[in-house]
Amino acid sequence: MFGDFFSRALIAGIGIAAVTGPLGCFVVWRRMAYFGDTMAHSALLGVALSILLSLNMTLGVFAVAALVAGALVLLQKQATLSTDALLGILSHSTLAVGLVLVGFLTSVRIDLMGFLFGDILAVSVEDIAVIYGGGAAILLILWLNWRPLLAATVSPELAEAEGLRPEVSRIILMLLMASVIAIAMKLVGVLLITSLLIIPAATARRLAATPESMAGVAAVLGAISVAGGLYGSRTWDTASGPSIVVMALTIFLISLAVPTARLFGRREHHGA
Template structure:
């Protein structure tokens, strides 16, 4: 029976399935290293904040009469930089600031969309994505984003890792911590904005956090963890698209649930090895 399901899936593969797989894999490759640092720095809620601000970027784009992703990128980047500025005020904890920004951005985005009758019916698309609607232009954008993330991560890896391990010590050693953090936040903003079509606002952060958390269960070094996070993300995309095509369920949630299954498996393996 399993062989028949796989055969039917392979025989039914069309261009839009291949595009979906390519887009999801590109996002997974870029999300792997970025997600690892989110896990290491305990900034998972930061990803959600940027994702929620992406909806505000979508609403602003429609208000301006454009669907250019640069609008979302700029809005996400502005929110990320605003958070960095607010973090200088020690009177509020980072999680409180993230909560305020996340819910404020999401509320503003929802209100702006509600005021535009023409986009109200597309809310589900923005919330959970539509990876099966990926086209050639989207693939080019995702390819450029993925390549840029990998190159920039290679350039700032040492500095970002030092700042993650001990930020104050990194500053003493001359590491440009603030500049490194800004570059890292801008990469996350770009990934969130361009990956919105793949998994949507509600799920885009999951593709960064869950594979990285699963990799952390079994990895023994930062480099290995990044590689495993990318592998788990890619396998989650493939299995999610397979489940979606076979049983006609939403693709974005299927991808995230596949990543969750991988996390559970690696967690069990970690507990058994302990």
């Protein structure tokens, strides 16, 4: 089952899709696409620091992404700049600092293109274990916090009135995004991970009528995108990571032809 590199890539990609689908729904509902880009760009800084300090790369990427999320929360409390301006500063600064640090690591050979665009075909059995172990933990935390996260997404004021602490929910969501970026970076790369978070969820929004069904549909569409992208990559000898994103885009464009009536669920979903 794990002997063939294509099988390993397919299994790993489906594992990532199962996590990015539900999590991506909150990215779409909360209009957090730019935040997702910022977190993804910070991953390269995490890679450089991990190599420099001889740390585990997944943990290093998570730590840097979590610090960037914390920095955003602190800067937002200063109320001197708009959120999109702060995200722009953090996004491009972390990417630039990461690239500069990579330039100083002359004694280590770094596949920069692999980190930027991913190399899912090089995934190992150990990577699959990290993806499924980490993914299961992320989904469990997401499930346990589903109600407060959803309530804070619909109306932070009402959530606070109900004692659900929307600010805590926001921090949990940021940390979950940092986690999924850390485990997915090797597969689809720092520049494409946001696409896998957003496109299947955006497609599912057109097809699902409830938050729960949207999360499930997004996961399934992400898995189809992975499978279709990998088979397309093998057939036409194209880059695997971008091929997965192109497949996700193709499914989204096809969904535009579907009537706006929801196919899954009976009631209108929450969120913006």
